Amino acid sequence: MKARKYIGMAIFALLVVSCSVSKSSRQQQNILSGSWILNNVSYEGTDGMFKSVLFNDSQAICFEGSQWFFRDNNNTGRYTIQGGSLCQGGDRFIKWTIVEPTNSVSQLQFKFIDEKNKDISGGLGYRLDIANLTENQMTLKSRVNAGGEMVTLVYNFTKQL
Template sequence: MLKKSLILILFGIFLASCGVSKEVRDQRNMLSGTWILNDVRYENNQGMFKSVLFNDADAICFEGSNWFFRDNNSTGRYTIQQGSLCQGGDRYIRWSVVSNPANYTNQLQFKFIDEKRNDVSGGLGYRLNIARLTESEMTLKSNVTVDAKPVTLVYEFTKQ
């Protein structure tokens, strides 16, 4: 009897440790909704940069893009406006918030899916550090290397 009770207690502790933290749940809830990506800028390095974000479009195309996150099924999309430099349209994603114990921050991760929610990226995706998240503003950051020097891409959003 004591052995069975001990096993049940250990199993309960194991299950509780597998759950997401309250902070991650809160951030998922705050992310839910529609966001506008107002600005993409670069930190930690000087110079002019031209970058293709998420293997999709030039950074300039993302400014003013509309991002939608649905937290009840972890799907969403971002929409780029059509322009002379930009292939407009919807890009569908599956997203989540994950803890990153290496730098004590949480990250937004996403991968591309099709309209039927099937993976179209072979399981590959993207992670952005959540630098700031409130009910109305969000700052995401990603670290890249340009000519062997670190550059941080900063994404500034406001909630609609």
């Protein structure tokens, strides 16, 4: 009987440790919490013009001026794109977290959910490197293949007060 008790306690302890969030990740989540404006999307590491669709959603130009909201108590949020001739406007709901891969910078990871927090992307998600995160500014980066050439997309945000 004692063996079961100890095994149960060991499993519980393992679950607590494996589900905990690092102090650094928690600090970044707290800073990220709130409303942000995506000011611009630019390309680094190459010359030329690109027409890109971000997150299998809309063209990069549609994201400029989009409003992003991150809630840190349940790691949900949304971004809102203004409608236009090139852009399908509206809210996109997300589930997000900060991950800290070994030998890499912290990353914002998110996937699409519905209004009831159910996954609608079949587990597909996105990771963006956190190049800079302060109380007022955020810069995210992602590497993509553009015509056989690796390009870095740079997303510059400003926090709304």
